[in-house]
Amino acid sequence: MTVEDTARKGKGTVFVRMEVCKGCSYCIDFCPTHALDFSKEFNQKGYHFPELNRPEDCTGCDLCGLFCPDFAIFGARWKDLDEKRQQAASQVKL
Amino acid sequence: MSESLDLRLALAETELENPVLPYLRQDRIPHIWCPGCGIGTSVNCFCRALTDSGLDLNKVAIVSGIGCTGRTAGYLNLDSFHTTHGRAIPFATGLKLGNPELNVVVYSGDGDLFAIGGNHFFHAARRNMDILVICVNNFTYGMTGGQVAPTTPVGPTQTTMPLGNFESPFNLPFIADACGATYVSRWTVYHVRQLAKAMKEALGKKGFRFIEVMSPCPTLYSRRNRLGDGVDQVKYYKESSVIKNGADTKDIGLGFQGEIVVGKFVDRERPTWLESMNDHFSHVLGDQFTPYGVKPEGE
Amino acid sequence: MKADPKGVLSGVHFIDGDHAACEGALAAGCRFVAGYPITPSTEIVERFAARIPKVGGVFIQMEDELAASIAIQGGVWAGHKVMNVTSGPGLSLMMEHLGYAAMTETPCVWVDVQRGGPSTGLPTLPAQADMMQIKWGSHGDYEIIALSPNSPQECFDLMIKAFNLSEEYRCPVFLMMDEVVGHMTERVNIPPADQIEITDRKWTTKKPGEYKAYATTSEDLVPEMVKAGDGYRIHVTGLTHDERGYPAMDVPNQAKLIPRLLNKIRNNTEQLLDVRMDGCDDADVIVMSFGITSRVATAAIEAARAKGLKVGNLRLIICWPFPVKLIQQLAEKVKAFVVPELNMGQMVLEVRKAVEGKVKVISVPHPGGTVHEPETILEQIIEAAR
Numbered sequence A: 001m002t003v004e005d006t007a008r009k010g011k012g013t014v015f016v017r018m019e020v021c022k023g024c025s026y027c028i029d030f031c032p033t034h035a036l037d038f039s040k041e042f043n044q045k046g047y048h049f050p051e052l053n054r055p056e057d058c059t060g061c062d063l064c065g066l067f068c069p070d071f072a073i074f075g076a077r078w079k080d081l082d083e084k085r086q087q088a089a090s091q092v093k094l
Numbered sequence B: 001m002s003e004s005l006d007l008r009l010a011l012a013e014t015e016l017e018n019p020v021l022p023y024l025r026q027d028r029i030p031h032i033w034c035p036g037c038g039i040g041t042s043v044n045c046f047c048r049a050l051t052d053s054g055l056d057l058n059k060v061a062i063v064s065g066i067g068c069t070g071r072t073a074g075y076l077n078l079d080s081f082h083t084t085h086g087r088a089i090p091f092a093t094g095l096k097l098g099n100p101e102l103n104v105v106v107y108s109g110d111g112d113l114f115a116i117g118g119n120h121f122f123h124a125a126r127r128n129m130d131i132l133v134i135c136v137n138n139f140t141y142g143m144t145g146g147q148v149a150p151t152t153p154v155g156p157t158q159t160t161m162p163l164g165n166f167e168s169p170f171n172l173p174f175i176a177d178a179c180g181a182t183y184v185s186r187w188t189v190y191h192v193r194q195l196a197k198a199m200k201e202a203l204g205k206k207g208f209r210f211i212e213v214m215s216p217c218p219t220l221y222s223r224r225n226r227l228g229d230g231v232d233q234v235k236y237y238k239e240s241s242v243i244k245n246g247a248d249t250k251d252i253g254l255g256f257q258g259e260i261v262v263g264k265f266v267d268r269e270r271p272t273w274l275e276s277m278n279d280h281f282s283h284v285l286g287d288q289f290t291p292y293g294v295k296p297e298g299e
Numbered sequence C: 001m002k003a004d005p006k007g008v009l010s011g012v013h014f015i016d017g018d019h020a021a022c023e024g025a026l027a028a029g030c031r032f033v034a035g036y037p038i039t040p041s042t043e044i045v046e047r048f049a050a051r052i053p054k055v056g057g058v059f060i061q062m063e064d065e066l067a068a069s070i071a072i073q074g075g076v077w078a079g080h081k082v083m084n085v086t087s088g089p090g091l092s093l094m095m096e097h098l099g100y101a102a103m104t105e106t107p108c109v110w111v112d113v114q115r116g117g118p119s120t121g122l123p124t125l126p127a128q129a130d131m132m133q134i135k136w137g138s139h140g141d142y143e144i145i146a147l148s149p150n151s152p153q154e155c156f157d158l159m160i161k162a163f164n165l166s167e168e169y170r171c172p173v174f175l176m177m178d179e180v181v182g183h184m185t186e187r188v189n190i191p192p193a194d195q196i197e198i199t200d201r202k203w204t205t206k207k208p209g210e211y212k213a214y215a216t217t218s219e220d221l222v223p224e225m226v227k228a229g230d231g232y233r234i235h236v237t238g239l240t241h242d243e244r245g246y247p248a249m250d251v252p253n254q255a256k257l258i259p260r261l262l263n264k265i266r267n268n269t270e271q272l273l274d275v276r277m278d279g280c281d282d283a284d285v286i287v288m289s290f291g292i293t294s295r296v297a298t299a300a301i302e303a304a305r306a307k308g309l310k311v312g313n314l315r316l317i318i319c320w321p322f323p324v325k326l327i328q329q330l331a332e333k334v335k336a337f338v339v340p341e342l343n344m345g346q347m348v349l350e351v352r353k354a355v356e357g358k359v360k361v362i363s364v365p366h367p368g369g370t371v372h373e374p375e376t377i378l379e380q381i382i383e384a385a386r
Ligand SMILES: Cc1ncc(C[n+]2csc(CCOP(=O)(O)OP(=O)(O)O)c2C)c(N)n1
Pocket: B066, B067, B068, B069, B070, B085, B108, B109, B110, B111, B112, B113, B136, B138, B140, B141, B142, B143, B144, B149
């Protein structure tokens, strides 16, 4: 998943490594804005993984990232991502 | 808006990596912990605490005993020691005294630290050995299949308490407090932000520091006692916790699915074992003694 | 490398074996001890506690032997040379950590001042009855090295050798003293520091990233070492592990690791041969002994020789690994072996195993508490020579 793939509807977004998710639903249950749902698909290990179904509600607070016991998800604010983008851009010779 | 390939690659590197990955031995992930096991959440918080602590990670060492929690040492990308059952604290004592420059963290389970390793806990706290002890309390012996632990509340079934536990459990912060720890707090894996903050705070302090982390073991504790999955236990933590910083540790024992008092209970200053040794020998021996493990000034 | 003069108390001293052992450790570079008192070994740690503040290092008395025997290993991974000091009951408690040291290849010296057992037994009286415990007492297959001094001077000398061997082979090395050697006072000559040869740790020259904690070659089965805090981010575990030190609990890794742990010592049995032989070339009977018993055996051998018997005196300095080949060679020439020891027959089993029934092997056991009467050994020599 890249930044460009996600429409900027809310203040932030999430990044999911679906292949390491074990489907515990911590991220889904404890997201303060209930922005996540389980996917319909399964990953290779047979678990449903989280999807950002209500991107407009995601604040990028990264609480999902803190909760995840499998280091499979994290959230970030667009603002912070943009800053990182700029930093990265300044380091890359275009 | 279209960007060059270079820029896209740079973005991919800076943006898309989970912030905790650099703290983990990525060639060992996925870890062995069950779905919904809280140990991973606590480790996640610990990684955030390491980031926020600003410590030189080459000088942070992690020591674990044996158990599910004991596997933590093997996943963290630090100098890491997976020792024997119950003996993480004395190993850490040797490591710390061997090189006082190291910031030594013990990360282990409730059975490891308080059953087989109880004696070491008491004495390291009494001596004010300069280590941080993080205990993941899942109220059971996870690794061996859910036997009764010194923390199991009265009531729930464990494989060696098939009719329900009738032994009284330990109140861990009370023990740590009574033995002289300089920092004592308890959080649950529901309190991820507070836990990460407490870990950071404790990493920055001196002396024997203790953090109890209540954590679900869905496989062997909650499901067996019809308490649901990990997420159901964490919901219980959420609903039944009250934050009482500075609470008297003798009043905060845990009952079966009862009220949970969380917070920071102790934060005090005491000379560490090594400081006491250096002070004492300097006093008695004068110039004949060179303080141990203290960098000469100007270095 | 030469000894650090700070730890070397050069000169002639009149001290007992326990004190001499402590001086040996200090001379060898030991600067960290975590101990727990137990008769008759306590004087070693008492002296260490008294000497270390001025030498520069740390002594800590732990809460028990379980703690002491693992705290020292923490000290090793922080970069120190360490020793673990105990006697019978303490040694029994330490067994799990003997296996941990062997498995993690943590160089360390273990001093056992042997007393009568089993259990609390004879706290203040001698025995040599832990010889099999150190070899077999921790679970699983492992190898150790053991040295056996028979005088305070040797407590000093062999302590240094024990430290050097522990660094060379990265394994626990035992100094198997006993109550008599520990408490006997004799002249001990401590040479100047520049005459004491010290083996440095096998530090790696590789950089973090290139270095694998347990990588070895077919020529050299002992891996290179690093310490915590140097940026290598090592992982050390008592679980079966791969070259990186990561847990790898499967048959191939077990099949690779365990033979290496054994062979790094077994393949060097010849280099590790350390015996004293006197009159063995044309002997009819050889008396094999070690430690304090060798002194009594020598008296018995002299008495037998005075009677015209051809008796060889074979004393083991290094008891483990056991010198199987040497015993087999000698078995070609002699009628019998006589093996006095302060136990009910331990090292004699190794002699029997080596000679495979070719010659007579006579055990001269003793339940401990004192040393043999020379006459008891003499009787068996005469019996053997018949
Ligand atoms: C000396 C010894 N005794 C027993 C065991 C078996 N054992 C392994 S882990 C464990 C209990 C671990 O419980 P805890 O410390 O609470 O860790 P958890 O698995 O719950 O995280 C036991 C009894 C052992 N490995 N070593």
